[in-house]
Amino acid sequence: MLSDVRELDNDQQVEVDVCIVGAGPAGITIARELIGDDAEVWLLESGGRHAERRAQRLNRGQSEGHPIHRLHQSRVRAFGGTSRHWFRPGDDSWAARPLDPVDFEVRPGIRYSGWPFDRAHLEPYYAQAQELCRLGPFDYDVRRWADQDGTPPLPLLQGTVESTVFQHGVDDFDGYYEELVRAPNVTLLLHASVVDLATDGDPGRVDRVELRREDGSRCFVRARLVVLAAGGIENPRLLLQSRRVHRDGLGNDHDVVGRFFAERMSARTGYILPTSPELLGRAGLYAVHEPAPGVRVQGALRVTDAVQRKRQLLNCAFFPLPRNRSMMNEAVRSLATLAKARRRSPLPTGIGGHLHNIVAGVGDLGAFARERLRTPDAARGVLALRAQGEQAPDPGSRVTLGTRRDRFGLPVARVDWRPADSDRASIRASQGAIDEALRGAGLGQVELMLGDEHPPTLLEGNFHHLGATRMHTDPAQGVVDADCRVHSIRNLYVAGSSVFPTYGCSNPTLTVVALALRLADHLKKRLAEIRVHPDASR
Structure with a gap:
């Protein structure tokens, strides 16, 4: 069923079994899994059917620390969530890959690492997620894909560096709109901006979800079970601003909500x-x-799990792409850096130096333009390495409530992203391992760009907002438990990339959907218990 918050009466209270906040990949997945269940489900979306400028303004926020993409440009409030961002100009697909086994482990030298379960536990959910994301077969064996069309991996010496494969999808989650609208037990409520998770009756239970309309009027959803699936920044923000009873915010008894925020580092x-x-x-x-047919893949290079453990490295994937040698010139690199800087806040440092490089290298820029127009990929002189790297968990990298307020009078999110020097050092060390492997195989060598002489602002985020409501069995180290339930709130769950304890080098959506499928199974069990023992939700 489809509805709109504008159709509800002022102060109306709706009673349901499950309330899901956010209609992105995680929220849509859980709602789909509950279709046909003997439970009334409401899926709340702050935006509309498609992206709307007024809804997008609610994504505005503040940032400090390392420059990050502006918050209203890296998130979408509409049905489908930020999956609607996948097909921006220049992009016709999105990348998917499971996390690696090493990502789930407690790793020596990487503080706060480890998940409550291993990769094998998530494997059946990954297989389901692959189908739900409308990707190819659940097969990430690089040799199998390479043999299909005769594109073998680089013949590197075995043991240190390996080739891996990502799959690329061409569908976003908007395609599930009609199915959910037709579902008899699911109501999709659009323009439903959640402003508070109230625990007035019992501090250990969400009593009602408060919605605010454009005219300032309110309505409420009471639910036996509540799932927060509003995205990697909005999830912690909603917990932090729900503080009428909990002074520091819901689930924040140990000051963990918002901490450990991470991005997938790209450069x-x-x-x-x-x-x-x-x-x-x-x-x-x-x-x-x-x-x-219909299956897109892309290979990458990465240091093997065994070598990561031995050398205490973070996970990182490197994509080698044919480019002209002129791209190595300082002027070209500075121009690319400034082109990206205008989309980030605060502005990166060192802009004057980049402008100097551009002015001094006008001739190099001209040569680059001419080469790019006339040189086919196979005739280009180098393989450019683009890294997609993991950030180590850091409690000082965080989401808090800002000093500015949105049109509902609520504090906006403030992001203090802090990739560390050690994160960059790990990328350099991994790239050094690739250099060793290439030299050992007689294939070439790597010229490093991400050295100490280059500014940290070469690193940018990938719109992957991670970790700020992390999963951990210890309430002092995590916001949610292994079932994704907020430790101190009996009926509140969190879904999405914000629950990742560590982050890996893979794009997060496949894991987000796998975790959402796993959470949906848990919710079905809770609902079955509640039917037998109605007080079980209290």
């Missing part, structure tokens, strides 16, 4: 200089291609 980190031009023609695996 052009170096170039592979091949010993022979033939290497560029043998790198087809690492471009997005179709080894089977």
Whole structure:
């Protein structure tokens, strides 16, 4: 069923079994899994059917620390959530890959690492998520895909560096709109901006979810079970601002809500200089291609799990792509850095130096433009390495409530993103391992860009907002338990990338959906218990 918050009466209270806050990939997945269940489900979306400028303004926020993409540009309030961002100009697909086994482990040298379960536990949910995301077969064996179309991985010496594969999807979660609207036990409520999770009757239980309309009037949803699935920044913000009873916010008895915020770090980190031009023609695996009808894959290089453990490295994937040698010039690199800087806040430091490089290298920029127009990929001289790296968990990197307020009078989110020097050092060390492997195989060498002489602002985020309501069995170290239930609130759950304790090098959506499927199974069990023992939700 479809409804709109504007159709509800002032101060109306609706009673349901399950209330899901946020219609992005996580919220949509859980709602779909509950279709046909003997439970009334309301799925609340702050935006409309499509992105609307007025709803997007509610995503405005503040940022400090390392420059991050502006918050209203990196998130979408509409049905489908931030999956609606996947197909921006220049992008016609989105990347998917499960986390690696090492990502779930307690890793020596990486403080706060470890999940409450291992990769094998999540495997059946990954297989379901693969289908729900409308990707290819649940198969990430690089050899199998390489053999299908004759694009073998680079012949590196075994044991240190390996090739892996990402799949690319071409559908977002907007495609599930009609199914949910037709579902008899699910109500999709649009323009429903949640402003408070009230615990007035019992401090250990969400009593009602407060919605605010454009005219300032309110209405409420009372639910036996509440799921917060509003995104990696909005999830902690809603917990922090729900403080009428809990002075520091819901689930924040140990000052963990909002901490451990992370982004997937991305940067052009170096170039592979091949010993022979033939290497560029043998790198087809690492471009997005179709080894089977309707299936897009892309290869990447990464240090093996065993070597990561031994050298205490964070996980990082490197994508080698053919480029002209002129891209290595300082002027070209500075121009690319400034082009990205205008989308980030606060502005990166060192802009004057970049402008100087551009002015001094006008001739190099002209040569780059001419080469780019006339040189096919296989004839280009280098393989540029783009890194997609993991950030170590850091409680000082966090989401808090800002000093500005939105149109409902509520504090906006303030993000203090703090990638550490050690995070950059880990990327450099991983790239050094690739250099060793290339030299050992006689294929080439790496020229490093992400050295100490280059500014940290080369690193940018990938719109992957992670970790700020992290999962941990100890309430002093996490916001939610292994079932994604907020430790101190009996009927409140959190879904999405904000529950990740560590982050890996894979894009998060496949894991987000797998965790949402797992949570849906848990909710079904809770609902069954409540039917037998109605007081079980209290």
